[in-house]
Amino acid sequence: MNLSILDRIRLKDGTDKFKYDFREMGQQQREKAIELINEEGLLHATLFVLIPEIDFLNLYGSLNSRNHMALQLIAKILMDKKMESKVGAILAENSQEVVSTLRWMLNTGAIDDGLNDKFDKVLDCTAALLIRQHNDKSVLQVIAKIIFKRNRNGHFIHDLVWTFFKAHEPNSLNFIADYIQSPKQKDAELACMLLNLNMSADKQKQYDSYIAWLSENDSFLYFTDQNFQSTSHPDPCGVHLEGKYLNKSISLQNGKMLEPLSENEQICSNGFNESDQRVKIILSKYSKKLHDHDLNLWSKWLQFPTSKQLIVANNGLGGLQ
Secondary structure (H helix, E strand, O other): OOOOHHHHHHHHHOHHHHHHHHHHHHHHOHHHHHHHHOOOOOOHHHHHHOHHHHHHHOOHHHOOHHHHHHHHHHHHHOOOHHHHHHHOOOOOOOOHHHHHHHHHHHHHHHHHOOOOHHHHHHHHHHHHHHHHHOOOHHHHHHHHHHHHHHHHOOOOOHHHHHHHHHOOOHHHHHHHHHHHHOOOHHHHHHHHHHOOOOOOOOHHHHHHHHHHHHHHHHHHEEEOOOOOOOOOOOOOEEEOHHHHHHOOOEOOOOOOEOOOOOHHHHHHHHHHHOOOHHHHHHHHHHHHHHHHHOHHHHHHHOOOOHHHHHHHHHOOHHHHO
């Protein structure tokens, strides 16, 4: 990351001295201060800590559009009526400019997570707006990084975890799974807890096993929306076994099949749902393997009564050959 001049000064001198020096610059070299604060590479945290100086120097009208909109968003998130009266309200909350500003705030703010409680609150709300209001899943990996960083430092993660899983994105589970292999024990423990796995001594084996499971089931996952407010060990997603058995697309939001069933599929569904959980797992697993192996054989197998399907499934892929 290429840091701006102000970022480098802040990180070198510390926040208090940096703020004092910027105020001095603003009083003596106003145009220089405006030029530096509007640099394209500026970090969100640097703008955030300079809010009192921006106010003191009355730089609101000199800020570029990104910085001005960021202050509008910060004022709204923190419910700071005084700042909002000076920067104005956001006129088009669903505009692309709002999305790009939110993305800048989160992506460049992640490096300074933990700066202070207000800054962390802004990051949490920024993430929630991007996921819940704008359906921007490009930031999920950044959110995951913040979650694990906070957990290492013993900070609050529940709201960010809720936001992360509210994206209902199966591929994002890979971002959590990566931490199973982390040399940091806290990372591995949190990854296993979030994915509802029992911690294993062999991290590589556990990671490989989970990735294989995810590859097999990602088309049939649905999100439970369980969170830390409802349970101490939330299970983020489940496998729709009937959808896997019939090879039907599943709604990520409510776990229901998206397509109506044909007459034969309904017969199969009835037999499947009358089976116990062990049989459902066997049939759905075999059905997925056979479907991927030979579509014609799979269609033939699905014509059989459930009892015969189970016999074939117990014999493996060779049962129909």
